Amino acid sequence: MSAAVDTPDTYYIVTESDAQDPDTRVLKEGETFGVFDAFGDISARSGQQGLFHQGTRHLSHCRLRLAGHRPFLLNSAPGGSSHILTIDLTNPDVHDEGQLLWPRGLLHVRRTSFLWNETWFTRITCTNHGQTPMAFPVDMAFDADFLDLFEVRGTQRLHRGQRLPVRLSDDGVVFGYEGLDHVERRTTVQLDPPPTTLEDGRRCRVDMVVPPHQQRDLLMAVTCGDRQLEAPLLDRFTKGQALSTQAIDRVRTRLTAVRTSSDLFNEWLERSRSDLAMMVTETANGPYPYAGIPWFSTMFGRDGILTALSVLWADPSLARGVLLSLAATQATTTDPVRDAQPGKILHEARDGEMAALGEIPFRAYYGSVDATPLFLLLAGRYFDRTGDRATIERLWPHLDAALTWLDRYGDIDGDGFVEYARATGQGLVNQGWKDSYDAIFHADGTLAQGPIALSEVQGYVYAARHHAAEMADALGHRARAGRLRDQAQHLREAFLAAFWCEDLGTYALALDGQKRPCRVATSNAAQCLMSGIATQAHAERLAETAMDGGMFSGWGLRTVRTGEVRYNPMAYHNGSVWPHDTALAALGFARYGLKEPVVRIAKGLFDAAQQFQLCRLPELFCGFTRHHGEQPTRYPTACAPQAWASASAFLLIQAMLGIEIDAARQLVTLRHPRLPSDLEWLRLQPLAVGGAELDLLCERRGDDVGVSVTRRAGTVRLVTER
Secondary structure: OOOOOOOOOOOOOOOOHHHOOOOEEEEEEOOEEEEEEOOOOEOOOOOOOEEEEOOEEEEOEEEEEEOOEOOEEEEEEEOOOOOOEEEEEEOOOEEEOOEEEEOOOOEEEEEEEEEEOOEEEEEEEEEEOOOOOEEEEEEEEEEOOOOEHHHHHOOOOOOOOEEEEEEEEOOEEEEEEEOOOOOEEEEEEEEEOOOOEEEOOOEEEEEEEEOOOOEEEEEEEEEOOOOOOOOOHHHHHHHHHHHHHHHHHHHHHHOOEEEEOOHHHHHHHHHHHHHHHHHEEEEOOEEEEOOEOOOEOOOEHHHHHHHHHHOOOOOHHHHHHHHHHHHHOOOOOOEHHHOEOOOOOOOEEOOOHHHHHOOOOOOEEOOOOOHHHHHHHHHHHHHHHHOOHHHHHHHHHHHHHHHHHHHHHHOOOOOOOOOEOOOOOOOOOOOOOOOOOOOOEOOOOOEOOOOEEEHHHHHHHHHHHHHHHHHHHHOOOHHHHHHHHHHHHHHHHHHHHHHEEOOOOEEOOEEOOOOOEOOOOEOHHHHHHHHOOOOHHHHHHHHHHHOOOOOEOOOOEEOEOOOOOOOOOOOOOOOOEOHHHHHHHHHHHHHOOOHHHHHHHHHHHHHHHHHOHHHOOOOOEOOOOOOOOOOOOEOOOOOOOEHHHHHHHHHHHHHHHOEEEEOOOOEEEEEOOOOOOOOOEEEEEEEEEOOEEEEEEEEEEOOEEEEEEEEEEOOOEEEEEO
């Protein structure tokens, strides 16, 4: 349920008590996703549940009843590959005129669901374990409210389009809505066998008779559109299930397989792999990881880049898809409403009625200060990883435009730092990864006024220019490469002077519009390390600060240290723990050879994953201190699955082993590899470098790790630095 809320955050996600069910199940395929309860139903009372397609809720209610009763839940879980949801149910005690007609547990009902080609397929298999035939009606109730996703999130609208009359068909119903954007959106529901009765177009009844020890099937297809599938639905179900499995397996198998001595660790890795594969959407420009379900199942620049960066060592094809997709959507004009300037990289893209009408600015929105330097950084690391000169040549005009944006538009006041300030009152107030309205503040709690220069963004820009220089050199632009290296060095010197807070043992969160540092200890500073902008001494001091009890909760890094004025362990960005943020810090620590905090972080996030449903790390969780016997505390509106949270497991593998891949030299380097005490060994199969492959076995030997090549195909070298 959604309601109006008085908050400075225009796009606040409203959550009421009846909408906070943590026991939900999700499916995603392409532009379609579904959020269900544990029974496989959809309840309009829960704000996040529904079948969604291209930013619109196409089904807001779906309820299964057996002889008028809700069945008992036995089990409910997605399969190992996350794309098939299997739910086991049974009948309750059923009475007729005071007499017990069926004792509970006679009828086994298996509900198998998946998404394919804009359709939610379900097979309801009823098996009679009794001694006599069971005759009963299966009642299905449906509704479609066609709310825009932002309405579901809580945004209020003064006007809406109109619901169209429900249309009956031989095997179901068709719901319709004509939006204010003059687009008709329809939802087609089909049942096989066809319903015996249809009441008011929203309730369907199918009479079933199941002989003893036999089973009968009811097939359901809900299509987001006015498209009826050909009967029999069983054929469509079988074909769709096979095709959806093949599609997700193709994505899964592109990732290097990681196996360890710990079954629990393997379970976390496999869930992460499966969730990441489910979140990947095939676009016209290649694979792209959509951000998270339910609120962010669309293309986000920052999320896509950091997800691709996290798995770059294991699957560089995802980075290529992200780079080409973002190049295709790069801004070419100035548009204040969309915070767009030429060369800037997309923040997010939205479909749906409200985006089409301009009621929200996110149809193609560019209010992100970090996506553009991160685009350059990813391109450079992709080139290092693959040696794919052809793709870099194809991207170079876009990389050049991004570099121009850094100089011309990113540095608003000409001081050498890249800042942000929204152009209108409609965009995001804060435009770094912590984009809550209150996320950037001074030590006394006063909100920083822009233009704001974030600490981690300066690190991204520093690395972006270094990588751009390397790519420029490779393409023959020698003079440009030299200028970029000079710019990077000048930025580093200015950054170290302006941001370091010796008494805090960390970099300032940001500089405000008057160049006053926000002297607050946050996780932003730890993200600076992955870029290499920090000195060794600063990195060591920062690691001490980050891993003390104020920043490290025992599960992961808090976004804000305890004791800061705005610290709140239940706040979205001011004290919570984000797995991707913690894993990026670990990558930075590894860069400076600080492996003890890397292992502690890996252990903390691994332990946290075991406590969440399905070993699925959510987008974020609360920052309460870890205590023996207690679980991490969930954040009520966190997305799960969420792409960069899933990818964090692979980023931690890279950080622990110190994996670096130089395609030009056909060289794999492991720098100071370490494993936590939970793992005796870890295997990578295969690690591909160009046309060559390595299978590696890493075995823990006290504080050291021995590395063996168990298979080699082609010419590739391994170097282990200890």
